[in-house]
Structures are given as structure tokens and as C-alpha cells.
Amino acid sequence: MQQKPSYVATLEASDPDLLRGVAAMRxxxxxxxxxxxxxxxxxxxxxxxxxxxxxxxxxxxxxxRGMGASEEEIAxxxxxxxxxxxxxxxVTGCNAFESPSG
Numbered sequence: 001m002q003q004k005p006s007y008v009a010t011l012e013a014s015d016p017d018l019l020r021g022v023a024a025m026r027x028x029x030x031x032x033x034x035x036x037x038x039x040x041x042x043x044x045x046x047x048x049x050x051x052x053x054x055x056x057x058x059x060x061x062x063x064x065r066g067m068g069a070s071e072e073e074i075a076x077x078x079x080x081x082x083x084x085x086x087x088x089x090x091v092t093g094c095n096a097f098e099s100p101s102g
Contacts, residue, residue, distance in 0.1 A: 003059070003100075038067040042077045049081035049093035061096035 011019035030040050041064045048056035061074055074096050082090040 038064060038069055038073075041067060042069060042073060045074070045093075045096060046077050046081050046084075049078065049089045049096075050085040052088060052092050054092050054095040057093055057095040058098050059100050062100040 008019065011022070030037055035043075041060060045057055045060040045064060048060060061069075064074065078090060078093040078096060081093045
């Protein structure tokens with residue numbers, strides 16, 4: 001079962017209208033279109049690598065695998081993270097190879 005990001009619980013309690021808007025935008029953005037949901041998920045993993053969010057990388061990589069992403073696709077996504085963000089992005093991105101539970 002996918003764990004909710006921490007901001008979701010905060011918004012549920014303090015600003016449910018904003019949470020509904022965020023959820024709607026997320027659903028709209030991540031649906032299959034010119035890019036598949038799997039590709040968009042790999043892009044999210046790349047961004048979390050660049051933004052130094054190791055837990056996000058780990059969780060999103062697990063989600064991507066659940067959508068059928070191969071280890072090669074995960075690795076190539078990390079190649080792009082390294083190209084664009086250097087060693088810090090690569091170090092964070094390596095969390096993609098860990099299980100979501102740690």
C-alpha cells in the first residue's frame with residue numbers, strides 16, 4: 001500500500017480545499033497523454049533526485065516499478081539526473097535502488 005506524503009495529512013486537517021485542488025492537478029498532469037504515466041513517474045523520480053528528496057526517490061521508484069518500469073529505465077533516469085545535477089543528484093538518486101520501506 002502506498003503511503004501518503006506528509007503534506008496530505010497536514011492539508012486534510014488544515015486546508016482540505018487546497019488538497020482537493022492539488023489532487024485534481026496531480027490527476028490531470030499524471031494521466032496518460034503524449035507521455036505515459038510511467039514516463040511521467042520516472043520524470044518525478046528524476047526531479048526528486050535533483051531536489052535531494054531521498055525518500056521521494058525511493059517511493060517514486062517503487063511506484064514506477066509497479067507501472068512496469070525496468071531496472072534499466074530506472075538506471076537511465078538516474079543517468080539524466082547525474083548529467084543535470086551532478087554527484088549530489090546521483091547520490092540521492094541511488095535511493096531508487098532501495099525498497100520503499102528502507
